[in-house]
Amino acid sequence: DAMVIQNPRYQVTQFGKPVTLSCSQTLNHNVMYWYQQKSSQAPKLLFHYYDKDFNNEADTPDNFQSRRPNTSFCFLDIRSPGLGDAAMYLCATNAGGGGFSIFSEAFFGQGTRLTVV
Template structure:
């Protein structure tokens, strides 16, 4: 089945130790998103890729970087995690070419729960 996969599901890192979260998709969607979601809050968009074009949200900290080596994979790098970066990280995809059919429905992965010790 076509889907969005995130690995690992749970990640524990130490304060200041770089960590990478991964996302892969079999949907062949142009757009991939990274969201940060803290407890009982709405997902907050960090950045997105439209194909290889990278778009950073204005309030995304410099500590967060992303890479998209190909259509299928996207990575979130946190260079020096702080305690405030503990959260669920959600990857999502959409396909603007289907805009007039599904209206930019986003397909979410199961998330990676990051714990910072």
């Protein structure tokens, strides 16, 4: 049973056309992450939420935004996709609360492969 679900698995968007990627989880985890992964490289953290508390990485471009309307859902918005934004986008969750999140492994979705044309 999938616990972290990303939709769609493959997304094609036009250069400059806003696009939204979705992630949902059934684990009731406090922490949700968005990672960008290019060409089998290391996943690069874009931002993460601890509950509603949003944490943006310093080098994440302003073109990338995120929303977390509730515990289960998290969205990645790319306001004006460029060719360089073509990548696999990975959503992950982590148990949190009481300091246990640092001990816990992250659970990843299957990823959304974004193509920009």
